[in-house]
Amino acid sequence: MSGGVQATARILARDDGRGGTSLPVLEGDGPLALRRTRGRGAEARVMLVGAMSGPLGGDHFTVEAAVEEGARLHVGSAAATIALPGQAKGEARYDVRLTVADGGELRWLPEQLISANGSELYVSTHVDVGAYGRLVLREEQVLGRVAEEPGRLSSRLVLRVGGRTVLDQELACGPGAPGGWDGPAVLAGHRAVGQLVVVRPEFAADPAASRVLGDGAVVMPLAGPAALVSAVAPDALRLRKLLDDALTSLG
């Protein structure tokens, strides 16, 4: 028995038929609070507000967002998420389940996930995008607060487009992770690592070009209508700059 907090937040975005996006479901739960904020144009904007820090050991958080045909949703977070050791023993889990229908668009741009010393967190993000859906998704992992050894973090990202898996990758780091995670093949002392996923139907005929954006960041066309920006940096600020520049370069 973990004794941690179980919480699930849900968002459903729907075309309101008047050129905007409505949110028929916007349900926070416990430490996962959701606020609708001012959107731009047809886009509805939601802020994920951590009502307390966490997840802590033993917690299991789930966030689900579904974007229907013709709807446009932007999700951000008010602050970084900090994985901390908890009173309850054992690992924490954070599951993100996103679906984007054909003709829908999701911009999933939360703040960083910080793996604090002594924490143990397993993140899994599954995204299902229709063949004619659009997605921009950013994930940033920061290993430890300032001058602190990181906790144990494992983060898996699975992307399906039109029912086909085009990306499946898992990063494991911190104490107890398989050997070599901080060595020259994996992170080599970098304390911030990030992924930016862009799905566009246009990429099917005209894929994004491979591009080197400096020593720590590259744009890679995936085997499907999607591109991945993979980046490592010494810290969160420099990582964000790399990913912002990469998104700009994709147009």
Next chain:
Amino acid sequence: MSRAALLVLADGRFPAGGHAHSGGAEAAVKAGRITGASSLEEFCRGRLHTAGLVSASLAAAAVLGVNPMELDAAADARTPSPALRVAARKLGRQLMRAARATWPSVELDALAREFPKGAHQPVVLGVTARVAGLDAVDAAHCAAYESVSGPASATVRLLSLDPFDATAVLARLAPELDRVADQAVEAAGRVVDHGVDALPSASAPLLEIGAELHAAWPVRLFAS
């Protein structure tokens, strides 16, 4: 199973073209991240538990008869770097030529027909092991070993590292290599029951980033 067939397949002199690839070592040497035996060992350890585990699982699953088309698509999804996808298919095509000449079989012929430009190398390796009468754990060992032996021998050339030191690195990794092969066989068993999503997807950001940087160099010693 035939133990001798395993030696033939795992022999560095098996003409499958692997010597032209450094497994990311050339990029890591250039970046100053591999400078000698101890950093080579950490490089190999990281590669073994990420790309090595994934390759070993793909190969083991192919031995168990999982559909190679599905395994190949799963390998694509686990290889975001287009440079590494190209390298894996090139190596797969070269291995296919050697394998068909060595162990002629309808199964290899069919796989070659499906993938005229080459399937991912670990998938070809697994099907080859299968037709050679080897077990899943043999193919997993081959793939896991290749994931570290390539960078080790490349580093001997790149840094003029003492070959004895490079071989000692491989020997020190042997117990972990055995564990990774076992993990791969367990994963392959789950793939038989639950499909290719059960394959591990352990990733190494610097291998992917380094491969893209390396592919953009005008001159290089190794193909990847």
